[in-house]
Amino acid sequence: MEQHNTFTTQDGTELFYRYRPAKNGSSGKAVVLFHRGHEPSGRMMFLADELGLDDFAFFAWDARGHGQSPGERGDSPGIGTSVADVDDFIRHIGTQYGIAPENICIIAQSVGAVLVSAWLHDYAPKIRCAVLASPAFKVKLYVPLARSGLKLMHKWRGNFFVNSYVKSHYLTHNKARQQSYDSDPLIARAISVRILLGLYEASERVVADAQAVTTPVQLLISGSDWVVHHKPQHDFYNRLGSHIKERHILKGFYHDTLGEKNRETAFKEIRRFIRERFDAPPDIPDRTRDHLYSESRREADELSTPLPALSLRGLYWRAYRAMLDLGARWSEGLKIGKATGYDSGSTLDYVYRNSPQGSNIIGITADKHYLNAVGWRGIRQRKTNIGKAVQTAFAILRGAGKPVHVLDIASGHGRYVLDALSADALPDSVRLRDYSLLNVEAGRRLIAERGLQDTVSFDQLDAFDRANYQNLTPRPTLGIVSGLHELFPDNDLVMRSLRGFGDALEDGGCLIYTGQPWHPQLEMIARALTSHKDGSPNWVMRRRSQQETDQLVEAAGFEKIRQWTDDDGIFTVSLAVKK
Incomplete structure (x- = not known):
């Protein structure tokens, strides 16, 4: 019998979902359904009956701004928030129903398939498999230059809403499905421009970097889709890093792939794929x-x-x-980057403060543009997310009756750690470390300014020397490594610091670590920006997929339990517990 419940997201929003226990009484496996845009979960739950997977529980949510979930219809704070909601939903299923990710299959359609694809890329969940039906990687807007116009209007007006042009008879040949679409009061025809534009941006990122997705995927493409373009779907499939993947082109199908008149054609492939995946160990x-x-x-x-x-x-x-060198004469941010490296602690501290400075109006204008670069916006969001991770870790440790002794091995100036400390709940001790004496001295001044000398120390030490993690008193219970591993491509080197944390932290201790699975400005960084490591104009970053980063942390004896990601999918912050 279908049940109706809610779960709470990271930002405290309660989202509605439907749950139908497995018909045969099983409790260990689940299919989780994600609806297309405009629609509620009720238009997906028929799959629980028609697929015939009676040993699976079925779940289906109403995304925020849809169905019975709160929020303005067709809207969300951002695509990144909606992708984070997916992660929260799967974690809720694991906590509330005891179903592990490796025993979950996802079936997602249209916009829901884009959110799930971004989640697979950004969060690297260990789910068994995913079925993606007509993912809306590129919506057909039909009006020339519509996307450019919407971006310009969004910049001028802020967020606003546009109504969908799609009629029910363009979605499916199924007359009953058309009629229910036209009469369902929970269907909202409007979508916010920030979500529509965010959908395009997330899709382009995920399609371009689909090699990072290794989950077994079955892709269903509707052959006569009036709503979305086919090419990005094929590009996504061709670039997928999955060892196991299938592509099925369903001739004559409209966009509502799973609700089509001849949907049994698709359901036969879905049943077989899911059974094969659950008959084999996780890949x-x-x-x-x-x-x-x-x-x-x-x-x-x-x-x-x-x-x-x-x-x-x-x-x-x-x-x-040459233009950067010229700008460095007047822009404070560019001057610091040129002098200390654009990846230095001094540069990051300046970016955190986010206050444009320059010797004249040209310099201030250039500095404002510099600080507003997408990468620096992501860095500031990473700082905010580290604060969330720190407070979450404090709650876990105190809930377990453990003291809170913090060890950060590459602190820069230490601002992001110090800003995360609240006056009413200070940790028992904080050790900050950095390889650069310039950073250590700046950090010590910051500690003195805040009167934290009794709680916080700052020392110059090498994060990659495993001996520096031995015999620490008091023994750390929370380790932090932020922005360090992203600068070094060699996993063997990174493992030295991670194994050092494994040595230092007691069982049940927490580790906060950052990642950079994506960056849209890699070539600019490599061709134009200097690094503090060697002063070279060739600062090359090797991106690590989230799965790669998580596996390195796991190899050091930790298990990831939470993750935070910025809206552009550039920087991640994860929280793990020592097993």
Whole structure:
């Protein structure tokens, strides 16, 4: 019998969902359904009966702004928030119903399939498999330059809503399904522009970097889809990193793939795929050697290769570097980056403060543009998310009756850690460390300014020397490593610090670690920005997929329990517990 419940997201919102226990009384496996845009969960639950998977429980949510969940219809604070909601929902199912991710299959359609694809990419969940039906990676807007116009209007007006042009007879040949679509009071025809534009941006990112997704995937493409383009769906499939993947093109199907007149054609493939996946052990490839051979290694090697000096790209980036040098005469941020490296603790501390400065109006304007770069916006959100992770870890440790002794191994100036401490709930002790004496001295001044000398210390030490983690008194219960591993491509080097944390932290202790699975400005960074490590104009970052980062942490003896990600999917913050 179907039950109606709610779960609470990271930001405290209660979202509605439907639950139908397995018909045969089983309790260990689940199919989780994600609806298309505009629609509620009730239009997906018929799959629980028609698929005939009687040994599976079925869950289906109403995304925020849809159905019986709160929020303005067709809206969300952002695509990143909606993707985080997916993660919260799956964690709720695990906590509330005892169903582990590896015993969950996802079936998602249209917009729901985009959210799930972004979740697979950004959060690297260990689910058994996913069925993606007509993912809305690129909506057909039909009006020329519609997307550009919407972006411009959104910049001028802020968020606003547009109504869907799609009629029910363009979605499905099924007359009953058409009639129910036209009469369902929970269907909202409007969608907010920030969600529509965010959908495009998330889709482009996930399609471009689909190699990071290794979950077994079955992709269903409606052959006569009036609503979304086919090409991004094929690009996504062709680039998928999954060892197990299937693509089925359903001739004559409209966009409502799972609600089509001849949907049994699709359901036969879905049943077989799910049964095969659950008859076999979970397929999780080892990504810990990706620094030797992977797409991210190929990408980094390409960016490490100097361009011919007289090539168009070589001339372009030479001119770009010259403009940065010119801007550094007047812009404070560019001046700090040039002097200390754009990846230095001094640069990050300046970015955290986010106050444009310059010697004249040109410098201040350039500084404002510099600080508003997508990467720096993500860095500031990473700082906020570290604060959330710190407070979550404090609650876990105190709930377990443990003292809170913090060890951060690459603190920069330490601002992001100190800002995360609340005056009414200070930890028992904080050890900050950094390899740079400049950072240590700046951090000590910041500690003195805040009067935290009795609680916080700052020392100059090498994070990659495992001996520096031995015999610490008091023994740390919370480790933090932020922004360090992203600067070094070698996983063997990274494992030295992670194993050091494994040595230092007691069982049940927490580890906060950051990642960078995606960045839209990698070439600019590599061709134009200097690094504090060697002063080279070739600061190359090898991106680690979230799965790769998580597996390295797991190899050191930790288990991830929470994750936070910025709206652009660039920087992640994860919380793990020592097993």
